[in-house]
């Protein structure tokens with residue numbers, strides 16, 4: 172079973188209605204939601220999107236999904252996105268693709284935020300996946316030192332041998348924790364460091380999770 176396709180498509184079928192403004196997430200799972208939304212538009216529904224990354228913007232444009240400028244949008248009815256890990260309290264780590272800042276901004280302002288994940292992403296405790304933290308390039312090594320005080324090992328993300336640069340012109344520091352005990356406190360403390368723009372912890376934001384159970388059935392939690 173292609174779990175990513177199954178959960179991604181289900182999200183569109185379950186939640187997308189005519190007339191909605193939809194926050195379009197980033198990544199290989201929500202890809203299937205976006206393709207499904209394009210089908211719905213071809214079948215006569217009026218849907219517009221706000222994109223959480225340049226990658227998604229390009230995908231949506233190529234599929235004919237009308238996109239709106241975030242600054243002109245009155246309301247985002249729903250945002251749908253993937254995640255790298257999610258726990259039973261619906262706390263998630265996102266940013267494996269580096270899109271966490273725009274994703275969090277759009278999720279925050281959406282009336283509803285739905286996460287689509289294959290079954291491997293459901294964990295009892297967050298931290299197996301390194302936590303991405305977006306930092307401004309100015310003083311980034313000093314920012315890294317401040318982040319390390321939270322007890323993690325850090326690696327500046329690279330792409331093709333060069334520094335990975337986000338859509339916002341920033342760097343990503345991937346933070347490896349052996350245990351992440353208090354994600355909510357950690358998220359707030361990280362954002363208190365000058366130079367940190369945003370971190371990949373999504374706390375108290377997710378309304379529903381769509382995933383696959385042990386019997387290969389798509390479920391909405």
Ligand SMILES: O=C[C@H](O)[C@H](O)[C@H](O)COP(=O)(O)O
Nearest residue numbers: 198199253266267268269270
């Ligand atoms: O920056 C990327 C996003 O947070 C993605 O939603 C996340 O990494 C999950 O992506 P995928 O569905 O490709 O595993």
